[in-house]
Amino acid sequence: MDSVRSKDIQKDRSMDRSTSSGDDKLFVEHCKGVNGLERVILREVRGASVEVYLYGGQVTSWKNEYGEELLFVSSKATFxxxxxxxxxxxxxxxxxxxxxxxEQHGFARNRMWSIDDDPPPFPTNTSNRAFIDLILKHSEEDVKIWPHRYEFRLRITLGPGGDLMLTSRIRNTNTDGKSFAFTFAYHTYFAVSDISEVRVEGLETLDYLDNLKGKERFTEQGDAITFESEVSVDKIYLSTPTKIAILDHERKRTFVLRKDGLPDAVVWNPWDKKAKAMTDFGDEEYKHMLCVEAACVEKPIVLKPGEEWRGRQEISTVPSSYCSGQLDPKKVFQSD
Structure with missing residues (x-):
């Protein structure tokens, strides 16, 4: 099926789920973005929205019902x-x-993804009509640098309450009988008011690998992670809980990150020296972002031919009175 026809079918399907009770609001819109790159806009009736570029299969915007941007994208980002x-x-x-x-962090983030017209069954909540299914498959160029064949399916969903959910399914499609191993992360950049006013709860007392100290292993000592030391932070926390809270005191907002199939969590902020060394990052932008990433890094995932791995991240916002004492491990995910 040619790509134009594929997009037309997907758009038709999107339109099929775009009306309810006489409301003709478009929940899934296909359009052009920066430099003419294809993108998809997901919307919900209350006003929340998500922007997804097919380049990288990447979410580049997540706004709440008031139109406030919840993710950080550098003003110097190169599309x-x-x-x-x-x-x-x-x-x-x-x-x-x-x-x-x-290459750094693999190749999925700088490949062109396709719209998946025939996704496998996902647990589906009928109230979620704003979603898109993407797929990335091996290319002959990729096989030269990573000699394996795979299918990577990604569903991005904007829930009725404005929650953002990403579900990844990676399958080994090797025909030579070989297994492969990989590591993975949702490299999420949260937009914050001021990094010095932010704390992360849920990772206290855990062991972590410090990327700035040769991956040496330490144990987190504080009752929460704060960012006032004026040095960059790049840590991989191990065996982390299913929920992590990122509190932005100045904005009176807390991000809640829920994850499944991803035992680790990465916390990163480049601070001023590293920020100035990156050509696609503003010198002072480190003050307004924090990466907290659901990940699987310490122990790679191994798939035999035909086997599939699934990893999921859901992020939402609540008033900033939220604290780690309210984390309920029994209530990890609501269904899609």
Whole structure:
């Protein structure tokens, strides 16, 4: 099926789920973005929205019902192949970090994804009509640097309450009988008022690997993670809970990150020196962002031919009185 026809069918399907009780609001819109790149806009009736670029399969905007932007994208981000988009939610696959012959954080974040016209069944809540299914498959170029065949399916859903959900399904499609291993992260850039006014709860007392100290292992000592030391932070927390809270005191907002299939969590802020060294990042922008990433880094995922892995992240916002004492591990996810 040619790509134009594929998009037309997907748009028709989107329109099928775009009306309710006489409301003709468009829940899934296909349009052009920066530099003519294809993108999809998801909307809900209360006014929340999500922007997704097919380049990188990447969420680049998530706004609440008041139109407030909840994700950070650098003003210097390059929406141009082959550089990854700086901000939003880049997908790190088939590796997190940099080692071997693969580029930093793998290649999924700077490949063109396609709309998936025939996705496998997902648990579906009928009230969720704003979603898009994307797919990335191996190319012969990718096989040269990572000698495996795979299918990566990604569903991005905007819930009725404005929650943002990403569900990844990765399948080993090798025909040579070989297993493969990979690491993974949803590299989420949260927009915050001032990094010095932010604290992260849910990771206290846990062990972490410090990327700035040769991945040496330490134990978190504070009752929460704060950012007042004026140095960059790049830590991989291990065996983390299913929920993590990011409190923005100045904005009176708390992000709640729920995850499944992703045991680790990465916390990153470049601070001033590293910010100035990045060409696609503003010198002072580190003050207004924080990456907290649902990830699987310490122990790679191994798939035999035909096997599939699933990992999921859901992010929402609540009033900033939210605290870690309210984290209820029994209530991890609502269904899609």
């Amino acid at each position: 141009k192949l082959p550089k990854a988009i700086r901000g939003g939610i880049p997908i790190c696959f088939p590796q997190f970090g940099s080692h071997g012959s693969l």
